[in-house]
Amino acid sequence: MDKASGSEQANIYDIARMAGVSIATVSRVLNNSGKVSEKTRRKVEEIIREIDYTPNAFAQGLGLNTMHTIGILVPTIADTYMSSAVSYVEGFLAREGYHCLLSCSGFLYEEKKLQTEMLLSKHIDALLLIGSTYAGRGEGPHETDYIREAAQKVPVFTINFNIEGENIYCTVCDDRSAVYDMTMRMIAAGREKILFMTDSKSYSATKKLQGYLDAVKETRLPGGEDRIVYVKNDIAFVRDFLREADLPPFDAVISTEDGIAIGAVKYAAAEGLRVPEDLFISGYNNYPIALACEPELTSIDNHMDQICRHTADRILARLKGTDQYMPHKVVAPYSIIERKTTAFR
Amino acid sequence: MDKASGSEQANIYDIARMAGVSIATVSRVLNNSGKVSEKTRRKVEEIIREIDYTPNAFAQGLGLNTMHTIGILVPTIADTYMSSAVSYVEGFLAREGYHCLLSCSGFLYEEKKLQTEMLLSKHIDALLLIGSTYAGRGEGPHETDYIREAAQKVPVFTINFNIEGENIYCTVCDDRSAVYDMTMRMIAAGREKILFMTDSKSYSATKKLQGYLDAVKETRLPGGEDRIVYVKNDIAFVRDFLREADLPPFDAVISTEDGIAIGAVKYAAAEGLRVPEDLFISGYNNYPIALACEPELTSIDNHMDQICRHTADRILARLKGTDQYMPHKVVAPYSIIERKTTAFR
C-alpha cells in the first residue's frame, strides 16, 4: 500500500517521490518561492491535491521560526468588553493569515504572569493584552515587569491601558475626558448632586474617576469622598445597595459600567423615582444591555471596532516590518450616546 | 560574548554545554523523563533558570507531534452564548496544559469550511465546534461533510448540535423538551394563544419549535403557521415588528432568544400591556440581559458550565487515551428560570 494512501500523514518526501522531483522543488511550489517551470508546478500541485497533502505546521514553524499566531490575553472572555474586542481583532488578523491563541488569566497577579509565560512558551509572534487590569494597581513598576520581560521576546500590544517599555505599543481610551464630558453635560442640565459609582480601582477606572473629580472641582459642586461609591458590578447588588446605604442626596449617577448603571435604574424603579426627571443615570461601554434596560440607558461608546482595527494594523505592520515609526501610545476617540436615562440640554 | 547572553535564543545545546552534560540529559530534566542524578538535575536546572531558557515549542511539537492546542471554532465570539462557552472550556483545558486556538467563522458555509481547514492546518490536537449553525440547514449530509473530513485527522467535539460520524463527539441540549415544558407551563397557567418567536432555522431552533408544536398539538390549542414568527434577534426590531405586524391575538410569547423576548417586553410597555398579567413572555439562554430587563425575564438556562466541563473532560479523556467507551452523543440538562414575565401556577 502506498504510503500516501495509508494512515500516516504524507510528507514532502512522498510528494517529491510521487512527482519525480526533489523536496526543494515541492517546497518551492508550496511557498511560491524561487523559479519552477510551469509544467513541474502543475505536476506537483496535482499530486498535492490528489492526496490532500498539508504541510506539517510544526516543521514549517521550526524552519520559518513562526507559526503566524498571536497570543491574546484577557482576564475573562465571558465579558462583553473582552469578547467584542477579541472578535474584532481576530477578524482583522485572520484576514492576514494570523491565528489567535487565546488565554484567560483572571484578575490575579500570579495568574496573569503565569498565563503570559504560557503564551510566550508557545512561541507566539506577538502578544496582545486586553483590559486595564493588566496595568496593575499603581503600586509600582514591579506589578508590570512581567509584561516588559515579555516584550523582550515578542512585541507586546495593549488595549485600554498604557504601560511604559521598549517594544510595547498601547491603545488607550480617553476615559478621563469621556467622564468629564458626561459630568459636565449633567451639570449643564442642572444636576448638582452627582454620585460616581464604580467597581474597580483599575487604571481605567481611575481615569474615569479623575474626569468626574475634575468636573465637579471645576464647577465647585459637591463630589467628595461621600459621593464616590464602590460596588459590585451586579444589577441586583447595586439596586439593593442604593436602597440601603447611607448616602448623601443625589440627583444623578455616573457609573463606570453599564451593569452598575442598570442597577441604579432598578433602584429608581423600586423607589418610585422617575428617570430621568428625578434621577439622571449614565453607564459606560454601551453594551447591548444598555438597550435592554428600561428606560434605555445613556452610555459612553469607546468604538471598539476602531480600537481593534487600529491595534490589528499595528500588530501586522510590526510583524511585516512595514512600520516606519510606530508611536508607543495612541488615544482612541469616544462618543456619548444619549438615550432615555438622561435629558441633556 | 557567550551565546546564552546574546540576542539569540539559547537552545538545548547551549544548556548542555554550560552544564557540561549531553543534550539528552538536559531533555530528561526538562521533561522529567528517565533517570537523572539529583546532582546533575540541580546543575542543569540552575543553568536553565539562570539564562531563562524556554524550549522551542515548534521543535518540541515536531518531536512529540503535538503542541497541546485545541482548535475552537465559533461563528462569532461577540455573542454571550459563545463567549461564555469558550470561557468555560478554555478554563478547564488550560488547567490541563492545553491552549486554545480560536477562530470565528461567521455563518456562511464556505467560511466555516475554510476556517475548519485553517485550524486543522495548524496541527491542533482536537477540534471543538460550538453552536448549532454548524449543523447546517438540514439540506443533506454534504453540508457537514467538511466536519467528518476533519474528524479523520483529529477528534471533533461539538456543543449544541449533533452530527453523525466517526470520531465525532457531541453534547447537545434538550431544546425540544425545554420549550415543551415552558409551553406546557404557560398552558397550565391558562394561556391559550401562544406566539412562538425565533430568528433562526438552525438545528437548535428547529428542536425548540418542535417542543412548542408538540405542546400545542397535545393540548389542541391554536399554534399553527400564523403563530410562528421569524424575526431578527434585535430588541427594537422585535418591538416594532409586534406593533406593526398583522398577527392573531396572543396572550403569551415564547422565544428562542432572550433578545427577542426583551423586544416583546418593550412592545408590551409601548402598548401599555401589563406583563405578566396581559402577556406572558419567556426567553432562552438566561443571559445577563434577562436581569437587565424590566420586569426581569423568565428564561431557560442550559447550564453552560456543566456542558463545557463535560465537553472538556471528554476532550481530555480522548487525548490522554484514558477513555474507555465514549458515547457519541450526550444530552445536557436544562432549567426553567422563572422570573417576573410569567406567572406559573
Add this chain to the structure above:
DNA sequence: ATGAAAGCGCTAACAA
C-alpha cells in the same frame, strides 16, 4: 529550473 545537503531544536531509542 532543479537537486543535494545542511540546518532548525527537540525527543527517544539504543549504547555504554
Add this chain to the structure above:
DNA sequence: TTGTTAGCGCTTTCAT
C-alpha cells in the same frame, strides 16, 4: 545514570 545518534518535516543556500 549518561551520551550518541537518528529522526521529526520543512526551508534555504549553494551547486549544477
